[in-house]
Amino acid sequence: MPTNLISPAERDYILKGVEANVRADGRQRGDYREVSIETGIISQTSGSARVKIAGGTDMLVSVRAEIGPVLVDSETGDGADKGQIICSVECVPSASQGWEGRGADDVNNELSQIMARILSSGNAMVDSTSTDASSPSATSKPSSTPSSKGGAAGIDLSKLCIIPGRLCWILYIDALILDYGGNIIDALLMGTRAAIFDTQIPKTQLQEFGDGQFDFELQDDTEDMVTIEGRENMPICVTLNKIGARYIVDASPLEELVTEARLTIAVNKYGQVCGLQKSQEGCMEPSLLLEMIQSGKTMGQALIKQLDAKIEAEAATDLSMRMQGKPPQKYGFFAQ
Amino acid sequence: MDRKRVAGPENAVAPLVEYPKDQLRWAPQQEHRHSSKRQPEDIRPIYLKTGLINQANGSAYIELERTKIACGVYGPRQKKASQLSSFSGKGTLNCEFKFATFSCQKRRHHIRDAQERELSQVLSQALAPAVRLELFPKSVVDVYVTVLENDGLAACLAAAITCASVALAHAGIEMLDLVAACSGSYMTVPRNALGQPQTDATTTAAGASRDEIWMDADLEEEKHEDGSIVLAYMPSLNQVTHVLQNGRAEGAVISQSVESCIEACNKIYAVMQHSLLESITNGKTQ
Numbered sequence: 001m002p003t004n005l006i007s008p009a010e011r012d013y014i015l016k017g018v019e020a021n022v023r024a025d026g027r028q029r030g031d032y033r034e035v036s037i038e039t040g041i042i043s044q045t046s047g048s049a050r051v052k053i054a055g056g057t058d059m060l061v062s063v064r065a066e067i068g069p070v071l072v073d074s075e076t077g078d079g080a081d082k083g084q085i086i087c088s089v090e091c092v093p094s095a096s097q098g099w100e101g102r103g104a105d106d107v108n109n110e111l112s113q114i115m116a117r118i119l120s121s122g123n124a125m126v127d128s129t130s131t132d133a134s135s136p137s138a139t140s141k142p143s144s145t146p147s148s149k150g151g152a153a154g155i156d157l158s159k160l161c162i163i164p165g166r167l168c169w170i171l172y173i174d175a176l177i178l179d180y181g182g183n184i185i186d187a188l189l190m191g192t193r194a195a196i197f198d199t200q201i202p203k204t205q206l207q208e209f210g211d212g213q214f215d216f217e218l219q220d221d222t223e224d225m226v227t228i229e230g231r232e233n234m235p236i237c238v239t240l241n242k243i244g245a246r247y248i249v250d251a252s253p254l255e256e257l258v259t260e261a262r263l264t265i266a267v268n269k270y271g272q273v274c275g276l277q278k279s280q281e282g283c284m285e286p287s288l289l290l291e292m293i294q295s296g297k298t299m300g301q302a303l304i305k306q307l308d309a310k311i312e313a314e315a316a317t318d319l320s321m322r323m324q325g326k327p328p329q330k331y332g333f334f335a336q
Numbered sequence: 337m338d339r340k341r342v343a344g345p346e347n348a349v350a351p352l353v354e355y356p357k358d359q360l361r362w363a364p365q366q367e368h369r370h371s372s373k374r375q376p377e378d379i380r381p382i383y384l385k386t387g388l389i390n391q392a393n394g395s396a397y398i399e400l401e402r403t404k405i406a407c408g409v410y411g412p413r414q415k416k417a418s419q420l421s422s423f424s425g426k427g428t429l430n431c432e433f434k435f436a437t438f439s440c441q442k443r444r445h446h447i448r449d450a451q452e453r454e455l456s457q458v459l460s461q462a463l464a465p466a467v468r469l470e471l472f473p474k475s476v477v478d479v480y481v482t483v484l485e486n487d488g489l490a491a492c493l494a495a496a497i498t499c500a501s502v503a504l505a506h507a508g509i510e511m512l513d514l515v516a517a518c519s520g521s522y523m524t525v526p527r528n529a530l531g532q533p534q535t536d537a538t539t540t541a542a543g544a545s546r547d548e549i550w551m552d553a554d555l556e557e558e559k560h561e562d563g564s565i566v567l568a569y570m571p572s573l574n575q576v577t578h579v580l581q582n583g584r585a586e587g588a589v590i591s592q593s594v595e596s597c598i599e600a601c602n603k604i605y606a607v608m609q610h611s612l613l614e615s616i617t618n619g620k621t622q
Contacts, residue, residue, distance in 0.1 A: 106453070106457065109450055109453050109454060109457075110454060110457060112450065113450060113451070113454040117582045118582075261465075263579070268584070271587070272584050272585060272586055272587075273581070273584070273585055273586075273587060273590050274582075274583070274584045275581060275582050275583075276565070276579055276580065276581035276590070277579070277580050277581070278461065278576070278577075278578050278579045278580070279461055280461065281460075281461060281464035281465060282465055283465035283570065283573075283575040283576060283577040284575065284576055285574060285575060285576070286569075286574065286576055286594060286595075286598055289576050289579065289594065290591050290594060293587065293590060293591075294587065297587055
């Protein structure tokens with residue numbers, strides 16, 4: 001965080017403002033700042049997105065698909081037919097005063113771990129309880145392992161396997177935080193969703209040489225790529241900051257300094273909670289905790305809808321530009 | 337890659353061993369819980385003792401069957417030069433969470449890895465609301481947690497929070513309340529119509545399974561879980577100091593698991609109070 005200094009007057013102003021449902025920039029407690037997203041701006045990656053929140057937060061999320069060996073659990077044999085997702089987050093030292101030298105190490109580690117937990121643990125396939133989700137893989141699960149463990153945040157990892165027991169796609173999700181203006185975690189997960197939606201990986205064709213020998217061929221046709229299966233089931237995050245007896249979303253840096261406790265709630269589009277984490281050195285009553293989870297859930301679902309509309313609109317304009325034979329128009333780093 | 341072990345040839349295979357039938361791997365449908373005496377809401381028996389480490393200002397040792405954790409508290413003492421970079425009117429709670437190299441199924445390294453660093457952070461966030469840090473500005477309280485045996489990660493973190501909180505109290509550091517923590521795992525247990533645990537694995541259908549919350553799951557149970565929650569709670573103040581959940585679950589399941597965790601924390605609180613009282617009476621007789 002930038003400097004951890006805030007004057008008593010500023011603190012009081014924010015506290016009373018939150019109580020009265022008016023914040024310094026005119027927002028109400030449950031209002032987000034404007035978020036702008038642009039996808040496909042880094043040519044070297046399989047998918048990329050840049051997320052900006054109007055107050056200053058600015059980040060780049062890139063997805064790189066690389067071929068690597070599968071990770072098999074030596075005891076249970078799990079993971080032989082699954083791809084992997086590896087997350088890392090880096091805060092640029094120039095973005096904030098507190099991130100000079102090794103100052104960002106803790107923040108980097110915390111954010112990477114949160115992302116890894118939300119994206120790669122137990123969030124595999126959507127339950128049969130969700131009516132609008134068809135999950136054929138849920139019924140064909142081996143009966144010895146009734147858990148949906150090993151999947152990632154809705155992404156169908158088994159589709160990322162190339163040769164079972166040997167090779168798979170590894171998705172490296174790397175985020176670079178270029179500027180700090182509060183509410184990094186939410187922006188991070190929004191960026192990840194946008195970048196995964198932008199990701200295309202080459203098709204592979206399996207060849208059999210007999211006696212159990214396999215090899216594969218990469219099809220280098222850039223027009224004929226596949227998207228990531230199950231990407232629409234990925235969760236996003238809503239971070240609620242408890243200030244006084246109330247809580248707010250999308251806190252600015254100053255508001256984050258007044259925050260007593262922060263609760264990050266990961267939600268998918270079916271309204272299922274995919275992760276919860278409290279941070280900062282404060283506490284809350286159990287009733288408030290449950291209330292925060294509930295409102296985080298409803299806000300998250302609405303946010304996913306808006307985000308998907310944004311991503312789809314951009315993909316549609318890109319496509320129409322390509323149809324006309326023009327390169328898609330990207331603002332890149334000149335965007336304001 | 338562990339260089340200290342003989343790896344064997346590249347194409348080596350594990351020996352085929354035929355296990356006797358009664359040594360089959362445990363799975364949720366075979367019996368109710370891994371330890372058959374436990375009900376879903378039961379936690380393992382706790383052994384908690386203070387004053388294990390002589391050199392520390394306060395210490396505690398906790399054992400929940402095969403989860404064994406030692407914790408030492410030093411301070412409040414002056415900040416080290418490397419920590420002095422920023423002035424703070426409040427004291428700092430510095431927690432270090434370390435798995436012993438032999439504590440897990442895979443060998444851990446001596447150097448703290450990313451997971452241990454995160455757990456350290458979680459530990460300090462869970463304990464900080466209880467400690468009156470404003471009483472010792474410019475100083476630091478060091479909490480060192482060493483996991484001797486790890487039997488389930490979520491349960492291990494919960495036990496570490498409980499243990500560290502007792503050690504802080506034993507060190508005589510002023511606190512608002514003790515912090516008790518408990519873990520719960522979301523399990524999908526296949527069952528037939530009679531409500532009996534199913535033994536025939538072939539008829540497992542989504543409709544026959546039931547979601548349950550198993551408190552304080554051990555390592556075997558954790559392998560089959562859909563997700564887990566760790567909740568740290570101050571029973572006298574009725575405040576949640578930390579919550580860490582992973583895996584996908586419906587809102588109702590989350591609320592239910594929060595409630596069961598709070599209930600279990602109240603039970604753990606009694607054990608914590610008992611061990612602290614015991615440390616005082618023992619001190620008098622010596």
